[in-house]
Amino acid sequence: MLLFKVLPFLLLAAGGLLVAESGSETAAGLLPIPPIIGGEQIRLRIQAGELELPMGSSRTLGFNGDYLGPTIRLRRGEVADIRLENSLAEDTTVHWHGLHVPAEFDGGPHQVIRAGSDWNPRFTISQPAATLWYHPHLMGKTAEHVYRGLAGLFIIDDEYSDSLNIPKEYGVDDIPLILQDRRFERDGSFRYAPFPPDIMHGYIGNAVLVNGAYEPLLKLDRGTYRFRLLNGSNSSIMRISFSSGQEFTVIASDGGFLPESVRTDRIILSPGERYEILADFDGTEQTSLVTEIYGGKTYETLKIDVTEKEGRFYDHPGSFRYRAVVPDKDSVRRSFRMETRGMGRFTINGRRMDMNTVNFSLMKNSREVWTIENVGMGMMNVPHSFHVHDVQFSVLSVNGAPPHPLYAGPKDTVLLFAGDRVEIALEFQEYTGLYMYHCHLLEHEDAGMMGQFLVE
Ligand code: C2O
Ligand code: CU
Ligand code: CU
Secondary structure, three states: OOOOOOOOOOOOOOOOOOOOOOOOHHHOOEOOOOOEEOOOOEEEEEEEEEEEEOOEEEEEEEEOOOOEOOEEEEEOOOEEEEEEEEOOOOOEOOEEEOOOOOHHHOOOOOOOEOOOOEEOOEEEOOOOOEEEEEEOOOOOOHHHHHHOOOOEEEEEEOHHHHHOOOOOOEOOOEEEEEEEEEOEOOOOOEOOOOOHHHHHHOOOOOEEEEOOEEOOEEEEEEEEEEEEEEEOOOOOOEEEEEOOOOOEEEEEEOOEEEEEEEEEOOEEEOOOOEEEEEEEEOOOOEEEEEEEEOOOOEEEEEEEEEEEEEOOOOOOOOEOOOOOOOOOOOOEEEEEEEEEOOOOOEEEOOEOOOOOOOOEEEOOOEEEEEEEEEEOOHHHOOOEEEEEOOOOEEEEEEOOEOOOHHHOOOEOEEEEOOOOEEEEEEEEOOOOEEEEEEEOOHHHHHOOOEEEEEEO
16 A cells, blocks of 8 residues: 555646756755744744845745745644634634644634634644644635645654754754745746535645755765654645655654664655654755656656755664554444535535534543544545644554554554545543544545534
8 A cells, every 4th residue: 555556547737847847956946944833832823025046036825934934843732822823815724633632722714814814723632653644624624724835844742852962953863845836837936726626536746845945055064864754745645755766764653663673765644644754864965855756747846956064964763752542442443434415515424514503422431442444446546645633643453454564553643545445443532522534635625525523
C-alpha cells in the first residue's frame, strides 16, 4: 500500500503549464520559515493577502500574513488560549488537526467564525510531542479556504521530546516543510476554480510550493537535519525523496514518535499526513527534495546546498516511547465504506455529510475498532485518506497484514487506495461532544465524504 500502484490515473489538471523549467536558478529565494507563535495568548488574524511568486501573483488568504500562518508552539500541560479574528467578508472555521481538544473548540463545521467576528478556543494540551496543524473546516468550503492559504503548523513539545538527542533548533536544524501543490493559470496566478473532474480526482496542481515558496533554496552546514513534513495539499498524494537518492530516518508520524524509526529513501504522504525525518548531509552533494505527485508529475520542490562548514552530526535513534491503543474484549466494532456513487457523490456507508445528522454515538472512555474500506469500482477508483478528529489511533492491520512500520505509530489520517482495507484502534477519553471523520482529500470532503459522531 505504501508504494504507488501503477494505474491509468487520469490527470485532468494542467490547463496552461507555464512553470519555469526546474533547475533555473533565477527564482531561488531562500526557504521561508513560518515564525513561531506561543505563550499565554495567541492571536491569529485571518486576512486577505497577495502572494508573489516567480510565475506571477495570486490573491490569497493567511493568518497574520499573506499566505499560511505562524507555527503555534506549546508544551504539553500548557493552556492554548487562542484569539482568532476573522477579518474576511466571509465565514470560516479553524480546526486543530490531530489535537485532542474539547468538541466545542475543535473548530469543525459547527464552530463557525462569522465574517468580522472573533472566536476564542481555550484548551489544555494533554498529548505527547508531535507535529500537528490547523486549517479551516467550513462545510463545503474547506477545500477553497485551505487552497487560498489558510493553514499552519502546531508543534507540541514535552519532557520526552526535550530528553531526546535530536536536532531541535527550529528553522536552523529542525526545519518545517509545508508541501502544497497549486495549479497555476496562464496569467501566473493560482485560484480555486474546480470543474467536476477536479472533484473526482482532486484539484491537482502543476507546481509544488514549500512554505509558500516556489523551488526555494535551503543552505545547510554539514550535519544532521530534522525535517517536519506536512502534506498540506488539497488532494495530491505525494511521494518524497532526495534527488541524490540518499536514505533518511523517519522518526515520527502524525501524532508523534514512532515505536521504531524507519530507514528508507522515500515516503508517501496523503493530504493531512505528517512525518518527521532525520537526514545527514556531508557536504559533498548538492541535492533537492523531490515531490512526485500520484498520477501527476515530479517536482524539485526544495533545493539544498550544503556548505563546507562543519555542523553537528547526530546518531539516529532506533526506537522511541510509544503507547499503542490496544482494543479490549468489549471494544465496539464499526465499519466505514468509502464509496463514490457517480460524479460528485462521495459517501461513507452510503451517506453524505448532513450537519443535522449524528451518524453514530459512542461512550467516553471506551476503545473501539474501526474497519475502513475504500470500495473501488471501475471508473470510480480513487484514493481516499481517512481522518478522525479528537484522537490519535493505532493501525492494527492493512489488507489483513500488520501495518508497514511507518504506520505503526500514532496516526490521525491513513491513506487507502481503491480496494484497501485498514483496521484501526481508537480510544476516546476525557471529552464528550460532536467530532468529525472524513476523507482528507478536501474535494471529497466538501462533496460529502464526511460524517459525525457523538461522544457521550
Ligand atoms: Cu485536517 Cu477534519 O481535518
Ligand atoms: Cu482533523
Ligand atoms: Cu476521498
